[in-house]
Amino acid sequence: MDMDLVSRSGWGARAFRTPAGATPYGRARLGVKVHYLGTAYSDRPHDGCPGYVRSLQAQHMDGNGWSDIAYSFVVCTHGTVYEGRGLERRNAANGNTSLNDAHYAVCALLGASGLTEPPDAQLHGMRDAIEHCRGEGPAGDEIARHADGFATACPGPALTSWVRAGAPRPSGGGSGGSGGSTTHTVRAGETLSGIATAYPGVTWQQIAQANRIPAPYTIHPGQRLTIPAQRSAPVSHEPFPGASFFRVGTDSPIITRMGRRLVEEGCSHYRVGPGPRWSEADRRSYAAWQRKLGFTGADADGIPGRTSWDRLRVPRG
Ligand SMILES: [Zn+2]
Numbered sequence: 001m002d003m004d005l006v007s008r009s010g011w012g013a014r015a016f017r018t019p020a021g022a023t024p025y026g027r028a029r030l031g032v033k034v035h036y037l038g039t040a041y042s043d044r045p046h047d048g049c050p051g052y053v054r055s056l057q058a059q060h061m062d063g064n065g066w067s068d069i070a071y072s073f074v075v076c077t078h079g080t081v082y083e084g085r086g087l088e089r090r091n092a093a094n095g096n097t098s099l100n101d102a103h104y105a106v107c108a109l110l111g112a113s114g115l116t117e118p119p120d121a122q123l124h125g126m127r128d129a130i131e132h133c134r135g136e137g138p139a140g141d142e143i144a145r146h147a148d149g150f151a152t153a154c155p156g157p158a159l160t161s162w163v164r165a166g167a168p169r170p171s172g173g174g175s176g177g178s179g180g181s182t183t184h185t186v187r188a189g190e191t192l193s194g195i196a197t198a199y200p201g202v203t204w205q206q207i208a209q210a211n212r213i214p215a216p217y218t219i220h221p222g223q224r225l226t227i228p229a230q231r232s233a234p235v236s237h238e239p240f241p242g243a244s245f246f247r248v249g250t251d252s253p254i255i256t257r258m259g260r261r262l263v264e265e266g267c268s269h270y271r272v273g274p275g276p277r278w279s280e281a282d283r284r285s286y287a288a289w290q291r292k293l294g295f296t297g298a299d300a301d302g303i304p305g306r307t308s309w310d311r312l313r314v315p316r317g
């Protein structure tokens with residue numbers, strides 16, 4: 001998987017003050033609270049983002065007198081996730097100790113003025129951070145706003161709409177973003193394809209993509225699904241089929257079309273093919289593509305993740 005996560009040392013964080021900055025969470029986290037900066041913010045080239053996160057930490061430590069940057073994670077407009085207090089240490093952003101103990105705090109570098117609309121990449125990054133908290137935190141499924149339970153304008157109108165829509169990933173390629181999407185709560189016995197028939201113009205693959213549901217596309221009763229807005233133009237690129245799709249035994253024309261794109265990108269490790277059966281040559285070729293995008297280590301293991309897959313733009317069959 002290829003979330004772009006920058007550790008504290010990666011962005012040059014200062015050491016936090018102890019003992020307050022080292023306080024662990026006292027109970028299970030219910031989920032994540034979404035924040036924005038609430039100040040003026042101008043977008044900037046990505047090489048300026050680590051410095052901005054450092055300035056945010058300095059403001060919190062030197063201006064506010066806190067023990068560290070307040071947030072658990074910070075997400076820049078380019079979709080990179082910066083580790084703040086991270087998964088182990090209680091955040092200081094949600095309003096009071098009880099609120100801080102109940103949810104992680106993820107902040108978008110987004111302003112109350114200046115840049116106020118999150119780019120698609122940032123929403124993907126926010127979703128990456130939320131799923132990281134859920135999976136590794138661990139944390140429950142709640143996605144709420146700073147303003148839920150505390151008197152504040154945070155996270156502003158754009159992210160409020162996004163959270164109310166279920167915090168969906170942007171529907172790639174369209175200009176409509178997440179606007180117009182609705183939520184569907186799964187009932188017992190329902191399948192993705194069955195649900196899709198209730199929403200004309202939306203395919204089950206689009207629902208799987210919008211909710212980042214991997215093969216074999218398991219859903220459960222009570223699960224809240226974002227139903228993407230119906231789009232007038234058909235999707236022209238293959239939606240991400242989930243990391244577990246890419247394993248020995250998979251035999252699909254998607255693999256062939258993926259391989260052709262990897263060849264076009266100069267990432268070929270094929271001696272024959274590419275063909276429909278997932279192979280070591282596919283994995284090595286895909287790893288070359290991940291490295292071409294700048295991923296390293298486990299993020300360049302040759303197993304496709306959503307970010308690298310969406311950038312590859314595999315044509316649909
Ligand atoms: Zn906030």
Ligand SMILES: [Zn+2]
Pocket residue numbers: 045046047049076077078079080
């Ligand atoms: Zn950035």
